[in-house]
Amino acid sequence: MRCTPIALALVAAFAAAPPAHADEESLRQELAALRAEVGALRAEMAQLRGTRANDSAAGAAPAAPPAASAPAPFPAPAPAATLAAAPPATHDDTRLWGYGELNYSRPTGNGAAAQADVRRAVIGFSHAFSEDTHVYGELEWEHAIVSAEDSGESEVEQLYIEHQVNPAMAVRAGLTLIPLGLINERHEPATYYGVERNFVETAIIPSTWREGGVSLLGSTDAGLSWNVGITTGFDLGKWDATSAEGRESPLGAIHQELALAKAHDPSVYAALNWQGIPGFSAGGGVFTGKIGQGDDSFLARDARLTLGEAHVRWQPGPFDFAALYASGRISDTEALNVSFVGNPTPVPKSFWGGYVQAAWRAWQRGDSSLAPFLRYEMFNTAAAYAPMPQGLGVPAADTERVWTLGLNYYLTPQVVFKADYQHFNLEDLALGYGNRFNLGVGYQF
Template identity: 25%
Template sequence: MTKTFLSTAALGAAMMTSSFGGEVDALDASLINEKKSFWDRFTFGSYGEIHARFIEKGDFNGTDIDPHRIVLFADFQITDNLKLVTETELEHALRKNAGSSSFTSTGVELKLEQAYLEYAASETFTAKGGLILTPVGIINEVHEPTTFYGVERPNVEKNVIPTTWTVLGLGFTNNVGSDWQFDALFHGGNDTKGGTIRGGRSSYGIDLFKVNSEGNRFNQNNSSFAVTGRAKYSGIKNLNLGGSLQYQSDMDSTTTGSQAGTLGEAHAIYTCGGFQFIALGTAWNISDVRSEADSQWGYYLEPSYAWDTPIGKVGVFGRFSQLKYAKLSGSSSATESTEYNLGGNYWINENLVVKADYLNEDFKNKDTQKSLNFGFGWYY
């Protein structure tokens, strides 16, 4: 299996580098360049978001207050062409769940979200290896709260594309002309344990309030390999198109045999002045798993409009979504819902945003859930 994986990665690297003649220096000459001091080579930053959700579902009413994530990142420019990128995340600090009357520290997690080396071999070709975000969808790679509408990320890109989705792998990006970008990533697979996509995503962290092994979250199927390819096109005025295809050899380490899976995703983003329209669709097909998990899919449509004011930027949006996804193995059926989401963002400046929205989730064969959501986020 390892030999196959390495052979595939080598083939992919050869194909990607062939487009610019294979002129990749064996050693970056700036490795011994001392024009910058040690401390000048560091870049530090942070992003995060805090949410309050007022939820109604059947006879239940509750409030969920969640410091969802606080993220610190540090990059180190080793040479002019080589850098180290790291991102560490603290999640759910002192959260108040909707079914609880008090705040709790249970479930607080410290996670390593990204940690990789990136080498710019030329102006058009880069390679990176380590803990990398999978190139699928719109939100997964660019998920800072200032970059999207709504208090929470779109559920399609949360439960079908399990954002934030980090893997151990080796990736390549090649820009062809000014219009095309191609990405290839060779990586370990998910371990869904029955087909739960979000529960099976790779996760490298620890529950800070569990001292035994159950608190560790190093969830990757070591017997599986995966490959993801993506193409992006921006050659049409005001329009950006993208699509990804992924194959995994085995998505469940707890079941005999190989539960191979394929994921397809396509999206379009149209922008004209303050108007923007997003359309995204994605689907999984997984073999030899429970019937409610073999086919999982989702799509959403999102029009929005933003304009500048003397006190900041204001934007309003609507989002229509439909999705089907599997929960844990104990669930007797998949979750299927139709969603209507309306709200707005207020950017005090480009680094700070305040959000509010209303979400109606109409579940198949279950009570409808309605929520009024508020939040703010930062990125600098």
């Protein structure tokens, strides 16, 4: 038999009543009080039923938040524009996620230079203000300790508001990841092969690359996703010709990361990705904008950066194949480079890189799996310089070629142990290019 709140109240009231009454008037008063309580309970029940009915009609009926699905050992190809960087949240739902990695590297020719590091630790969060409006953010710490004497970093990696305009389109405003390449948006340890992220998507595409601005993104029923936006850009005034930083990554040396960023010159980008065939993804994007930031006294006031990339990924059965090519150009640097004469690192006119990669799920038992992989990369961070007077220029850099052979062991889809060996065609220890053996462990949740 089902008991309603009204019936329970009546039972409780009569159980608490005295077994006999001294006079009839007292009995009438108690019965009147009980009728009033029952009437109030009925009114509350009616109001509750009406509220639930209205919520259901508006599509806002309360529901338990869906459990976050674990990433597969071979993550599906990531579209160039995903509508959410984190698991979807329901109204008034706040969520946390995160990832981290600890690495060990030992150069083959110099064991004394072996190094262990808490490479990064990240905590992410989201909150749903309504079914269509959310905030997403990520906080990152690198190299374990942040202080004036240490090389660690503490940074806001993402922080933006996303509003779902309709089921196929959303708008974002804030600090967001630029949707170029395969790992800039999807860079958790279990989503890529190797202890460190590949060189092309760190030296040429400066992952993790983010800018502040507004973007519009969406998808179609045909498997096409798109993302366009207007954002902040780079600041060429930060270039240090005396440092090797520009040779390591030209854009990494002048990124602003929305830290008191100069914003005179906006940049724009557009990215497309197609996933019309299961297990297959192809796409690309372009980012362009002036990087002189409006300083009339700056010798490269009209300098413009243009960076483009194209990629493809195919995952048939236990195999995973990927390829990517990226190329960048910086214009109007002649006068600036003349002022850098005598320094080792002028601003390059062009830089590029590409890689091919193959992996194989060789073994799997339950949630655990083992995936050996092989990657070949070619990249050049200073492929050409603007013309200079004879005898004053710096020769273009040689192209670096790197073979990486290794394996990822997934204890679970969210916990991965990694090992690899990297062989460099040109060993430039000043840039960190040298044959080495690497170990790593990563997690994500």
